[in-house]
Amino acid sequence: MEFSWGSSQESRRLLLSLLFLAAWKAGSGQVHYSVLEEAKHGTFVGRIAQDLGLELAELVPRLFRVASKGHGDLLEVNLQNGILFVNSRIDREELCGRSLECSIHLEVIVDRPLQVFHVEVEVKDINDNPPVFPGTQKNLFMAESRPVDSRVPLEGASDADIRANAMLTYTLSPNEYFSLEKPSDDERVKRLGLLLRKSLDREAAPEIFLVLIATDGGKPELTGSVQLLIKVLDANDNAPAFDRTLYAVKLPENVPNGTSVMKLNASDLDEGSNADIIYSFSTDILPNVETKFRIDPITGEIMVKGSIDFEESKSYEILVEGVDKGQPPLSGHCTVMVEVEDTNDNAPLMEFKSLSLPIREDAPLGTVIALISLSDRDSGLNGQVTCTLSPHVPFKLVSTFKNYYSLVLDSALDRESVSNYELVVTARDGGSPPLSATASVSVEVADVNDNAPAFAQPEYTVFVKENNPPGCHIFTVSARDADAQENARVSYSLVERRVGERALSSYVSVHAESGKVYALQPLDHEELELLQFQVSARDAGVPLLGSNVTLQVFVLDENDNAPALLPRPGAAAGGALSELVSRSVGAGHVVAKVRAVDADSGYNAWLSFELQPAAGGARSPFRVALYTGEISTTRPLDEADPPRQRLLVLVKDHGEPALTATATVLLSLVESGQAPKASSRVLAGAAGAETALVDVNVYLIVAICAVSSLLVLTLLLYTALRCSAPPREGTCGPGKPTLVCSSAVGSWSYSQQRRQRVCSGEGAPKTDLMAFSPSVPDSNDREDLQPANGDPLSKVSFKYPLLIFIFNLKFYFLYSINFFLIKKRSG
Incomplete structure (x- = not known):
């Protein structure tokens, strides 16, 4: 828009004001600038990147962006130099109407890490709107009998600018009949009037032409004018008069159609038809008033006929005219100011911005997950919105700015406990009754490798008969990892060591994926009775985590050597x-x-x-x-x-x-x-x-007696502990598995039926592979131990040295009998 300035000095002042910037204001994470309306494209507003503490080189990598609700194209940022400039025409009157405060609120968002800044650009008014009257000509009818000093109301001009630019002064063209009455001090109604200073004479001057000029207080001044045509009439010389010239009424919004606003009353000192008054809205009334209200022409009652919305308009100015039926008709005027009272009829609006999901389970406390913008069209308490979070989760809401909240991490996360959180964010205003809005957010927790593979037991005992075929499966190890995906993919390997002169890998191998342990060559009891080694389980996470389990492989003797x-x-x-x-x-x-x-x-x-x-x-x-x-x-x-x-x-x-x-x-x-x-x-x-x-036999007898005494003492101690310990299950529940000898050569297995140990010379064939663990785990864990031929592996409650001792005790007993027989024969 082009302007005409009265002097070059004023032009320079306006040019300097167009380039004026508000000083940077710290506090609450907000930067404040100002710019004059109608500034040209490219006008410098501020060094936004520098003022926010951001490096120019990181604007593009961190996805620097500016968002403004409804005004995104007015201002723009040059990402090369970080300067905020005017992008398109800014009209303060179009943007904010007659509001004294007019600002453009910008949200500056950068990622990695996520940050939000609030920038306020104040749009300052310039005198770019001249005063405007409702029309170019106004016709007034006045009886020649109208008394001197009587007042005739006039419709003033309006100026879309604010403050000094909208402060209007009026002047009237010189004449001998009328003078100008200035507007009253009431800020709600600024109406003009003509004062009759000299009696009218229709025969001398039937029509009077006046020019009313309005001048604003801007620099330079702008003016507007309207022509007043006054027609002098005869007869009916008393105009209707209202009780008051100004009526103030409060009306709640959302009232139904037909609701009475108020009933006006005007009186006329004349008689007959000259005193009959017809009520109507003035021709100078604004269009939005005619769509919202109507007036009964006989009773003067003003009623609602449209939707009254506080958010649309907070007040209405109704100009009412009372005209009598005299000839010529005379009129009286009054103003009804209707102030609309707000009700809580708008629920809060909630908008999520910049969701950073999923969140790693090792994320530090205070990590920002989402930004929440709240708004409510109501005012006062009805428009004050608070935000809450439910249910009880390791997150919290932090108020970062007016009607802005950040969803941040409040306590440590553990994906293995909870992998996904369903959050409900509730926004509630302060009205009575309050209105609320809810939104659901699903927060997924991303896994990190914080759990090592774990074995059910730290040690397993396996029994394998010698002379096994090469490559036979002797045991399966299994480790579980509580993590997910690659972090839970477990691979197995041997912990290499030397067994005599040979490497462990020449005896056994383990399948990397299944955990199956294989004997690579036939084992010889006479060469190797016990093979003890460790199997390592490692996951595929970063960094790698792992654990080891010990396998004790006892090689059982077979009768493969003749005497x-x-x-x-x-x-x-x-x-x-x-x-x-x-x-x-x-x-x-x-x-x-x-x-x-x-x-x-x-x-x-x-x-x-x-x-x-x-x-x-x-x-x-x-x-x-x-x-x-x-x-x-x-x-x-x-x-x-x-x-x-x-x-x-x-x-x-x-x-x-x-x-x-x-x-x-x-x-x-x-x-x-x-x-x-x-x-x-x-x-x-x-x-x-x-x-x-x-x-030899004397030493043997002494050894047998010593070992037998130790065995009796062990059994007594074990029985006492078992009797004193409380039962783990009900009296009718199944007992612990007990050791059973299934053949004459000592093939051991378990029986779920009885607690006593029995030995029989008959029964199932000997098992080729048996596994014992130092303790009997729960029944739920027994499925993890399976022999190569599919039979369940036995678990014992005694340590394996005690089993070997009991197993070989009968040999000492037989040798003792043999010794006594020899002594008897020799005697």
Whole structure:
């Protein structure tokens, strides 16, 4: 818009004011600028980036943007230099009407991290609107009998500017009949009037032309004018008169149609038709009044005929005219000021801006998740909005500016406990009754790798029979990770170490995904009884987290070694045993002893000796001790016995199937005087062997007694603890699994039926693979332990050394019985 200035000095002042900036104001995160309306495109407003403390280089990477509700194109920011400038024409009157305060509120938003700044640009008024009258000509009718000093109301001009630019002064063209009456001090109604200073004479001057000029207080001054045509009439010389020239009424908004606003009353001193008054709205009334109200022409009652909305207009100025029926008609005027009272008829409006989702579970406290903008069209308490958050969640609302809230993190998050939060934000105004609006926000928690894989137990015990096929599955480890996706993807590996001269990886391997443990080669009990190693579980998160579990693999013995015969001291290995026997020995005399060993252990190494029947079915005068291998006479020898006796002794272990070896014993029967040295040597050897056996068995008995005492003490202590401990389940519930021996060679399993331990020589075949854990976990965890052949793995409540001790105790008992039998025979 172009202006004309009265002087170059005033032009320079206006140009300087157009470039004027408000000083930067700190506080509440707000920057304040000002700009004159009608400023040209590109006019400098302020260095917004510098004033907000932002670097120019980070404006583009941080997505610097400016938002203004409804006025987004008026101002713009140059991202190269951070300057806020005028982008399009700013008309203060179009933007704010006649409001004294007019500002453009900008929201400056940057990301990474999310920040919001509030910038207020005040639009200052310039004198760009001249005073305007409702029309270019006004016709007035006045009776010539109108008394001097009577007043005729006039409609003043209006100016769209504010303050000094809208302060109007009026002047009237020179004339001899009328003078101008200035507006009253009442700010609500500023009406003009003409005062009659000289009596009218229709015959001398039937019409009078006047010019009314309005001048505003701007620099430069702007003016407007209207022509007044006054027609002088005869007769009816008393105009209707209202009780008051100004009526003030308060009217609540949203009243129904037909509601009475007020009833006017005007009086006329004339009589007859000259006193009959017709009420109507003045022709100078604003259009919005005619759409909202109507007046009864007879009674003067003003009623509502449209929707009264406080948010649309806070007040109405109704100009009422009372005209009598005289000739010519005379009129009286009054003004009705209707002030609209606000009611709480608008619920708050809520808008979410810049949602930063999902949020990491390790996000620091105070992290901004969302920005919430609130507004309410009502005023006063009805427009004061508060915001609340529900339910009780680790978030809170922080008021950052007027009607602005930030949703921030208030306490630590744990995705493994809660992975998603459904928040309800409620905005409520201060009206009575209050109105509210709600909005739901789903906050997803993003996972971070804060949980290491965990095994159900720190240690597992596995039993594997020796001579297993290469690559057989011996156990499965399983670790659980409470994280999600890649952070929960577990892989398994061996913790490498040396087993003797060889690496652990030459014995076993573990599948990286399934956790299955395989034996890479046949295991030999005689070479390796216990293989202890660790399996590591690692997740795929960043950083990697992991844990280890220990596996104790016990290699169970199988009967894969036959008995081996030991030669007599001084004799060649592999040869027959030769002895000289005097014919004079009596029954029960030990003449020789077969010695053998077995590389196996337990039952598989327990040897028994049997004498094979002689050829031809002849009954031999010799016998062999079942467990010692000593060959003795069954009767006194006589002359009928052959001089050379060839005995075959079968040595057999107790494995399944049993393995055997055969020893050949050659006995030469001689007369008593022919082999005294040999006989004494044999007897001496037998005596020495018996003495050694007695010594060994004495130590064995002492060891058995000590171990038996320890076993009894352990069982008593365990029973006392079990009886004193409260039961974990009801008296009718199932008991703990108990250890059951399912075969004669010690294959152990569990029974869910009874608590006592039983042993039977019959039953299911031996299990090839058994696993024991140091403690019996709950029944829910038993599915994690499965053997290679699908049978459930057994779990025991005792430690495995106690099981081995009980398992081998019967061998000591059998050896003790054998010792007493030998002593009895030798006695």
